[in-house]
Amino acid sequence: MIELRDVTLAYGDHVVLDRVSFKAEFHERVAILGSSGEGKTTILRLILGLLRPDSGKILIDGQDITEHSESQLRDFRMNFSIVFQEGALFDSMNVRENVAFCMREYTNYSEDEIEKRVRSLLNRLGIEDAIYLMPEELSGGMQRRVAIARSLAGCEPKMMLYDEPTSGLDPLTADNICKLIKELSKGDPPGRAGFIIVTHKVTDASKVAERFMYLRNGNIIFDGDINALKNTSDTELRSFISELYAA
Amino acid sequence: MNIRDTISRLQDFYILCFRAPLGVFGRPFYIRETIEHMDYMGTGSLFIVFLVSLFIGMALSLQISAELSALGLKMYTGRIVGLSIIREIGPVAIALSFAGRVGSGITSEIGSMILGHQVDIMRVHGVNPLKKLVTPRVISAVLMLPVLTIIGDAVSLLGGYYISVFVSHQSGSYYWSQIRDIMNFKNIFSGVIKPFLFGYLISCISCYMGLSARGGAQGLRKATTSAVVMSTIMIIISDFMLTRVLLLVLGERV
Ligand SMILES: Nc1ncnc2c1ncn2[C@@H]1O[C@H](COP(=O)(O)OP(=O)(O)OP(=O)(O)O)[C@@H](O)[C@H]1O
Ligand SMILES: [Mg+2]
16 A cells, blocks of 8 residues: 655755645555646655655555665565656667566566567557567657556566656547556456556546546645546636546 | 755765675676677777877877987887886876767766666666666776777887887887886786776766766756766876875885
């Protein structure tokens, strides 16, 4: 379980998160909504221990990770896998090597075995043809899918973290990625791998998530399911999710 | 930048310098990466080292034989050229070219991995960036720079030979016999110990600058520039200090 307790973080004078608290189980399907620059990515980085909060606690399975050293954090990070907003592919490696990254680090698979596993993953994401291309030769949507493939290969995360997985993509590709995200977290709780998806695309979030949070001015001002979200009385949130009413 | 900032950056740098070589003890070893870097740093730098050394050797020989022939002592050209190449100019000049070629490369590569969040991805997957990115580079630089220096010294001496024999019309066999005279333990030791330190400094400084790159393309430019500038300064200063120490240790009077 993840728990944020009164987490505060500021860049200089700019307070990004102001005493944010929430809990989530690993098998939950959470969407954190919010406008650009509200600190959504920051929350994901905090959960992974890539950033340290100015104050407050971040508990993973009951243990506070805010004071942990980099080597202690390793074990906690193994619970997660992340797809960054920008993809963050290793730009000097081709798709195959990107996806095989974890396998090469942690397993002794033979070249054939790696090739087979990478191919089957890419096949599942519909980009098997791209296996020998370099990241710069891929379109944005393909990069996103390679990043997802890499985050799945060689590790068994208990929870996936997606940072804006659909932004900047056409509706069809975005829809495909939503389906994929959903498929990757199928099965029953508590064994299922849940996810936190961070996005400002409300429709996409509503396709995959079961629990929604809305971040504004450094606070989570809404936390509930889709019906509660639609019936919210907050006028600003209503206009943020106006797409939902249209659908 | 305030004092606290500077101190904490210095501290980070020392930690990196200290931990990077320790990375070779303990799994994973990243042998493939290390070999790749050795190839890039060693084989890749051969051409520039060859050119730089050749022309330095020739220029030095030209200058010195001109001066010495005015004094009627030009048969000592080989001795002076050899000594200055092996003990001072060779190691420093080659380290400077190495800093320009390899140091800037290290910084820009690691820097762009930082800016593209690729290093974050490594950390998320439990890979220690210090071990994966820094250790192989430091090890390769520490091993390859001495090799390059020895090759460069040899090329310089050949360049010196060419000038003294074909331009300054000295005896070739006397040139080589002088070179053989100065090839004693003290001279060779002083000349070969330096590039180990220079390689270590260049690679640590460049890796550190890359890892601390912030702020897009401009930040990368700043990081790369400071890597080369800092390496250059450190090479020159540490060369002076090392020369001083070596003279003391080897018991040579100044
Ligand atoms: N390294 C940094 N230095 C200074 N300010 C930063 C830094 N990173 C983020 N910020 C600031 O923190 C705030 C939150 O950033 P964050 O990336 O979390 O936003 P976000 O909600 O993910 O936005 P988007 O939807 O555009 O991705 C922004 O206002 C940004 O200006
Ligand atoms: Mg973001």
